[in-house]
Every structure is written in structure tokens, then in C-alpha cells.
Amino acid sequence: MVSPDPSSDAVGCWDLGDLYGGPEDPGIDEDRRRAFALAEAFVARYRGRVCELSGAELAAALAELEEITLVTNRPEHYASLRFAVATDQPETQRAYAASQSFSSRVDQQLAFFSVELKSLGEERFAELMASVELDNYRHYLGYQRIFTPYTLSESEERTILRKDVTGKSAWVNLYTQLTSGLLFKMVIDGEEKMLTRGELMVYGSDPDRSLRRQARAAQFAGFEPHHEVLSFVVNTLFEDHRAEMAERGYEDAMSYTVLKDDLSGPVVSALLETVTANMDLVQRYQGLRKRLLALDDYGSHDLRAPLFGEEPSFTWEEAQELVVQAFTAFDPQAGAIARRFLDEGWVHVFPAPGKSSGAFCSPGYPPEHPWVMLNFAGKLYDVITLAHEFGHALHFYLSLEQSPLNYWTGMPLAETASVFAELWLHEHLVKSSTDRRLRCQLLNNQVQSAVMTGFHQVANVNWERRAHQARADGVVSREQLGELWVEEQRRLWGGDVAMEAFERDRWMQIPHFVFARFYCYSYAFGKFLTLGLHGLWRERGSAFVADYLALLRAGGSLTPMQLLQPLGLDLAAPDFWQRGCDVVRGHLEELEAVAD
Numbered sequence: 400m401v402s403p404d405p406s407s408d409a410v411g412c413w414d415l416g417d418l419y420g421g422p423e424d425p426g427i428d429e430d431r432r433r434a435f436a437l438a439e440a441f442v443a444r445y446r447g448r449v450c451e452l453s454g455a456e457l458a459a460a461l462a463e464l465e466e467i468t469l470v471t472n473r474p475e476h477y478a479s480l481r482f483a484v485a486t487d488q489p490e491t492q493r494a495y496a497a498s499q500s501f502s503s504r505v506d507q508q509l510a511f512f513s514v515e516l517k518s519l520g521e522e523r524f525a526e527l528m529a530s531v532e533l534d535n536y537r538h539y540l541g542y543q544r545i546f547t548p549y550t551l552s553e554s555e556e557r558t559i560l561r562k563d564v565t566g567k568s569a570w571v572n573l574y575t576q577l578t579s580g581l582l583f584k585m586v587i588d589g590e591e592k593m594l595t596r597g598e599l600m601v602y603g604s605d606p607d608r609s610l611r612r613q614a615r616a617a618q619f620a621g622f623e624p625h626h627e628v629l630s631f632v633v634n635t636l637f638e639d640h641r642a643e644m645a646e647r648g649y650e651d652a653m654s655y656t657v658l659k660d661d662l663s664g665p666v667v668s669a670l671l672e673t674v675t676a677n678m679d680l681v682q683r684y685q686g687l688r689k690r691l692l693a694l695d696d697y698g699s700h701d702l703r704a705p706l707f708g709e710e711p712s713f714t715w716e717e718a719q720e721l722v723v724q725a726f727t728a729f730d731p732q733a734g735a736i737a738r739r740f741l742d743e744g745w746v747h748v749f750p751a752p753g754k755s756s757g758a759f760c761s762p763g764y765p766p767e768h769p770w771v772m773l774n775f776a777g778k779l780y781d782v783i784t785l786a787h788e789f790g791h792a793l794h795f796y797l798s799l800e801q802s803p804l805n806y807w808t809g810m811p812l813a814e815t816a817s818v819f820a821e822l823w824l825h826e827h828l829v830k831s832s833t834d835r836r837l838r839c840q841l842l843n844n845q846v847q848s849a850v851m852t853g854f855h856q857v858a859n860v861n862w863e864r865r866a867h868q869a870r871a872d873g874v875v876s877r878e879q880l881g882e883l884w885v886e887e888q889r890r891l892w893g894g895d896v897a898m899e900a901f902e903r904d905r906w907m908q909i910p911h912f913v914f915a916r917f918y919c920y921s922y923a924f925g926k927f928l929t930l931g932l933h934g935l936w937r938e939r940g941s942a943f944v945a946d947y948l949a950l951l952r953a954g955g956s957l958t959p960m961q962l963l964q965p966l967g968l969d970l971a972a973p974d975f976w977q978r979g980c981d982v983v984r985g986h987l988e989e990l991e992a993v994a995d
Contacts, residue, residue, distance in 0.1 A: 411715065411748030412484075413770060418477040422494060427474050431501055434471040438508045441467060449515035450523065454530020461536050464512065465803040469764045471505045474498050476763050483761075483772055486579035487753030496572065503564045510556040516540070517547040538957055539804045545658050549647040559643065567639055574632050574913045579755045583621040585613060596621075597750030597757075597774030604703040604710065604778060608694075615700035619901040622908055629907040630877045637870040640916055652867040656917040660809035661958045666970050667920060673976040674857040674923055675890075680980065681854045682893030684846055684987055689895045691994055698897040703780075703847075706994075707839040710779045715748060718775065718782045722789055725827035726820070730944050736796050737789050740771060745792075750774040757910070758784050760791035760817075764803045769795040779844070783821050790820025798954030805956040810918060812959050814925030816951060818852060819932055842990050849983040853926040858891040859919040863912060880906055927979030931968055934982075 419426050445452070445460050452460060478491070478498035485491045519527070524544065528537060550556070582593040585602070587610070594617075602614035622629070641652060649655050657667050689697035691706050713721070719741050727734025740746055745768060747754075758773045771788045775781045794816035798806055829841055865883050869875045881903030888898065888905075911918040936943045943966070950962050960970060969975060 411746075411775075412744075413480070413747040413772075414744035415477060415480055415770075417743075417745075417767070418473060418480075422481065422490070427477070430470050430473050434467060434501075434505055437463070437467045437470065438505050442508055442511070446511050447515075449512060450519055454527055455532040457527060458530075458532040458536065460512070461533075461539070461804060462802075464509070467505065467509070468803050469767075471502055472764050473767070475502045476761065476767075480761060480770055480772075482575075483755045483759075484747050484751065485753050486576050486755060492572075492576060496569075499568050499572075500564050503560050503568075507557045507560045510560060511553045513543065514550055514553045514556055516543055517550045535802060535956075536804060538955070542661060542958075545661075549649060549655070551647065567636060570632050570635055570639075571913055574629065574910070575755065577625055577628065578622075578908075578910070580753055581621045581625075582752070583614075583617040585610075585617055595750045595752055595754065595756075595774075597754065597776065600756075600774070601776040601778060603700075604705060604780060606705055606709045608701070608704065611700045611704060612698075616899070616901070618908070619899075619904060622904065623901075626877055626904060626907065630880070633866075633880070633907065633912060634870060634874050636913060637867055637875075641867065641871055653864060653917050656915075656920075660811050660921070661955075662809075662811065662960075663971075667924075669971075670924055670927065670976050671857055671860060671920065673980060674854055674927070675861065677977075677980040677983075678854055678858075678891055678893075680983055680987060681850050681891055682895065684850060684990075685892055685895045687987075687991060687994060696897055697895060698899065699892075699902055702896070705840070706843050707836050710840055711837065712777045713779070713782050714777065715775060718777075718785055721782055721827065722786050722824060724831075725786060725824040726789065726793070728827050729823045730948060732948070733793055736793055740789065740792055745769070746771045746773065748773050748775045750776065758788050760788045760795065762791075762795040762798075762807070765799045765801060765806050768799065779840070783824060783844070783848075786820045786824040787817045790817035793820065794951045797948065797951040800952050801954035801956055806954045808953075808955040808962070809959060810915075810921035811924040811928075812950075812962065814921040815928045815932070816925075818922070818925040818929045819947075821848065822929060822933055839993055842986070842993060846983065846986050846990050849926060849930075849986070853923045853979075853983070854891060856919040856922040856926075858887050859909065859911070860917055860923075861890070862887040862906065863917055863919070866906075867916075877904070927976055928963075928968070928970075930979040930982040931975070932966070935966060935968075 441460075441463055449457075449460070475495075475498035478495040482491045482495040524540075527533060528540065533540065551559070578596075581596060583596065583599045585592050585594055585599065596618070599614055599618060602610045605611050605614070644652055644655060647655075653667075654664065657664055685697070685702075688701070688704075688706060692701060692704060694701060723734050723737045723741070726737040747770075754774065755772070756774065758771075760769050760771045762769045769792050771792055773781070773785060773788065775785065791813060794808070794813060798808065825841055825845060829838060832838060832841075862884055865887070866875065866880055869879060869883065884906045885898065885903055888896075888902070892898075906912065932947070936947075939946075946965050950966065953962055963970065
């Protein structure tokens with residue numbers, strides 16, 4: 400078991416000393432006292448006066464807000480990282496809940512500022528936007544104005560922040576604690592073993608079909624005793640979202656997510672509609688897999704079965720070197736940054752009981768660097784995941800050049816950076832390998848990645864939208880949610896993938912539905928945008944590299960459309976997303992030729 404203690408010297412644990420020396424570090428309480436004092440002074444200085452501030456005064460207020468945000472965020476960020484690798488420990492649970500409660504108290508104090516800022520008249524706002532002193536905050540202020548029609552009174556905004564601590568955030572924490580603590584029973588070589596979800600995932604791509612089938616069944620068996628709680632959590636969060644969106648006046652359940660990501664509804668609708676219309680590619684790919692595996696009863700437990708023999712395994716040391724080399728091949732600075740994350744102990748590597756499943760890169764706020772969590776098990780998939788999370792890490796690290804209010808770029812561009820990094824690894828492995836079987840595996844991985852990162856995620860969003868619509872009419876039963884799930888899975892996979900009865904409950908195993916609304920579309924956005932970036936990289940070489948790194952450094956200082964403009968990409972073009980689907984079609988045709 401990997402120790403969750405952030406001060407541990409165990410291999411593969413991160414060292415959170417850059418934040419605090421440990422959970423008893425007096426700096427945690429000192430930062431909280433300082434944050435509260437700064438917030439109180441901010442309230443006294445600006446409440447009721449925001450509309451009267453000059454450009455220089457508003458710039459000073461925004462700089463103060465950034466400092467308050469940083470000092471408030473640090474204790475919560477530290478607590479969240481500790482909780483992520485030890486969700487089953489009462490101490491980390493209490494510390495994380497306490498940090499969320501404190502952050503909410505500060506946010507409640509500051510709620511007036513956003514409300515008053517959005518109440519500025521058009522003429523007054525235009526006058527401020529012309530101020531030289533506000534140059535660094537021009538995009539931030541424009542972004543805030545987007546939400547003017549949906550902003551409530553200060554007292555209402557404070558109430559929402561207050562109730563979220565024991566409402567939305569509490570339900571998310573319950574889901575995390577419950578699902579991260581699950582163990583799954585497998586019989587391997589005649590021996591019964593209890594595995595974490597990260598350890599269980601390894602068997603999803605095992606060459607032994609009986610182990611794949613057993614692992615799939617074990618996963619659902621582990622979740623089954625908790626279906627009532629998990630259904631209740633999803634219903635509660637969906638209704639909470641519906642009620643708040645209705646109170647604010649949003650057009651539908653997804654509108655807020657699109658605006659929060661600084662995109663327009665037509666761009667996101669074009670992505671979802673185009674990808675859904677091309678799901679015949681997924682069905683064609685599954686037909687090929689069924690034929691190559693020679694399985695009449697090809698099922699969901701075969702979706703990740705290796706097509707060209709057993710995929711290679713990698714030690715942690717080998718995985719590190721491959722990813723650093725791939726990043727270096729794209730740009731030496733990118734490789735140096737990847738190496739630093741490894742050398743400085745900014746990565747938590749191996750699965751452990753109580754550790755959250757999956758992987759993430761947690762950005763924090765400038766000037767503090769990001770942190771990466773993995774559940775590395777030595778498969779090719781895990782090496783790709785390392786490249787994916789390091790793509791995030793590179794993006795967030797370079798964005799540290801921005802001030803806190805210009806740091807966050809939104810999920811779609813964040814996922815673009817991570818998916819593009821996967822492509823660097825693919826290119827590196829193809830160039831450095833003479834093994835024909837591995838090259839076939841890599842080509843298959845390209846198609847499978849598009850299916851899982853692109854098409855599958857759009858299917859998730861299609862289900863989520865329908866589930867939200869159903870919830871608007873009242874509590875949605877587990878059976879109803881399962882029916883919607885099966886319908887969307889059938890639309891995705893087609894008739895060649897046999898589904899066990901328990902597959903109806905797969906939705907309750909996907910944390911994205913709980914953590915954030917409609918998050919999954921960001922993966923598809925990143926995947927299909929990356930296919931366009933790849934072509935530009937091949938055409939422009941080093942000139943493209945410079946433009947791309949500049950995009951990452953810009954963080955959220957401009958809209959995604961403005962950030963992509965120097966690269967010549969127009970997301971609003973009607974055929975933009977179709978071109979990405981056509982690239983996948985070309986990869987599939989190449990794979991079919993190799994298979995034949």
C-alpha cells in the first residue's frame with residue numbers, strides 16, 4: 400500500500416512540502432487568518448463602491464482579490480490532495496470538509512464584488528474597459544459580464560455559496576468517499592484477491608478473456624450494494640443544478656457549462672451533433688474488432704481486449720523516460736518541465752486502498768505549481784495516461800506566467816493540451832520502435848483513443864442531457880436512468896457489442912457526472928481539436944511549436960477562439976468538426992488494411 404502521508408518517503412508518493420510541512424503545519428491556520436483578514440478589509444474598502452471605482456482603483460481591487468484567492472485556496476488545495484490519496488481516512492475527510500467550509504465563508508464575504516461588478520451600466524463598463532490600468536484584466540472583466548443576466552442579488556449569491564457546503568459539495572464528497580473505498584473480488588490463479596478499482600482496471604485489457612469478463616462483472620458487483628445511495632446522489636445533484644439554473648434564468652441545463660468554458664452554444668452544439676452523426680465509425684471499428692478477435696459473442700468486456708497480441712508492460716522508470724523523451728522531441732523545454740515534475744516529487748503514482756480512482760492534474764493558483772495523481776499499473780494505457788496528465792501539467796505550469804484571474808483556461812482547451820501530449824507519445828513510440836506488432840498496436844490505439852476520448856464521451860453527454868431532462872419531471876429511478884443509458888450505448892456501439900444486464904448501471908460508476916455538469920464534452924472537444932493541431936504541427940514544424948507554447952502560456956487571458964486564432968483554427972466553421980471525424984475515418988481505413 401502506498402502511504403497517503405504527504406511527508407512519506409515511499410516511492411511514488413508526492414511531496415506536498417511546497418504547500419505545507421504537514422497537516423499540523425501552523426502555516427495552515429496562519430493562511431486562514433490572513434485570508435479572512437484580507438477579505439474583511441476588502442469588504443470594508445469596496446462594498447457598495449465598485450460602480451464608483453476608477454480604472455486604477457478597480458485594478459488595485461482586482462489585484463487584492465487575486466491575493467485573497469491565492470491565500471484562501473492554498474489550505475483547500477492541500478487538503479484536497481491529501482484527501483484524493485486517502486479518502487478512507489477520517490482525518491483527511493475532516494480536514495478537507497473543514498477547508499471547503501472555510502473557503503465558502505470567504506467566498507460568501509466576497510460575493511458582493513461580483514454582483515456589483517456585473518451591475519455596471521454599459522456606458523460605465525465601456526469607460527472602464529478603455530482604462531490602461533485594466534489592460535491585464537480586460538478578458539476577465541469581459542468574461543464576468545457574460546454572466547450578468549444570470550447573477551442574483553448579493554444575499555442570494557451568499558445563500559447559494561453557504562448551502563453548497565452542506566449540499567452540492569457534501570454529496571460529491573459522499574460519492575468520492577464511498578466509491579474510492581470500494582474493493583473488488585477477483586479469483587486469479589485460484590487465489591481470491593480484493594482489488595482497488597485502479598488495480599482492477601488492469602484486467603480490462605488482459606489477453607485472458609475470462610479475466611476480462613470476471614473483472615467487468617466484479618466492478619459492477621462492487622457497486623451494486625450502493626446503487627440506492629448513488630442513484631440518490633445523482634438525482635440530488637441533477638435537481639440541485641436544475642433548480643439553480645432555472646432560478647438564474649439559463650436556457651437549459653448545459654448553458655452554464657458552455658458559458659463557463661468561454662465558448663458559444665453553436666460551437667458546442669456543432670461538436671456534439673457532428674460527432675453523434677459519425678458514430679457509424681465506432682460501429683465499424685467494433686465490427687472489425689469482433690472479426691479480428693473471432694468472437695461471436697463480442698461484448699463490453701472485450702472493448703479493450705488487445706487486438707495484436709498482448710500489449711507490452713512498462714516499469715515506472717521506463718514510462719517516465721518514454722514520456723520525457725516524447726515531450727523533449729516536441730520541444731526541449733517541454734521535456735525539461737516533465738522531468739522536473741518527476742524529480743521534484745510532484746506526482747503520486749501507484750494505486751492504493753482509499754485512493755481515488757483514475758488520474759488528474761490539479762492546477763492550484765499562481766505562483767504554485769500543479770500536482771499530478773496517477774494509478775499506474777504498468778500497461779501501455781498507463782503510459783498514455785501519464786502523457787495525458789503531463790500535458791495538463793505542462794499547460795498549467797506554463798500558464799503560471801499569468802496572474803490568478805487570467806490563469807484558468809476552461810476545460811476544453813485544458814483537455815486539448817492533454818490529448819495533444821498523448822499524440823506526442825504516439826509519434827515517439829512509432830518512430831523509436833521497429834517492432835511491427837507494436838506499431839500495429841499503436842495504430843489501433845489511435846483509433847481506440849478517438850472512440851473512447853471522442854465518440855464515447857459525446858455519448859456520455861447525450862445520456863447526461865437526457866437524464867437532466869428526465870429529472871426535471873421528478874425523481875428518476877435507477878431503472879429509468881439505466882434505460883436511457885442502454886439507448887445511448889446502443890446508438891454508440893451498434894449491434895456488434897453484446898451488453899450484459901448489469902451494464903445498465905454503468906452511469907453510476909462515472910465520477911464526471913457527479914463532480915461537474917457535462918464535463919465529458921471537453922474530452923471530445925480536445926480530441927477533435929487535437930486532430931487539427933496535428934496537421935498544423937506537421938506542416939509548420941518549429942513555427943507551430945512556438946505558437947502552441949505561446950497558447951499554453953496565455954492561460955485564460957483570452958477566449959479560446961482568440962487563443963486559437965494565431966494557429967488558424969476556426970471552431971465556428973461548419974465543417975471543422977467533420978474534418979476531425981474524417982481523420983479518424985482515415986486511421987480506421989489504415990487499420991483495416993493492416994488487419995487484412
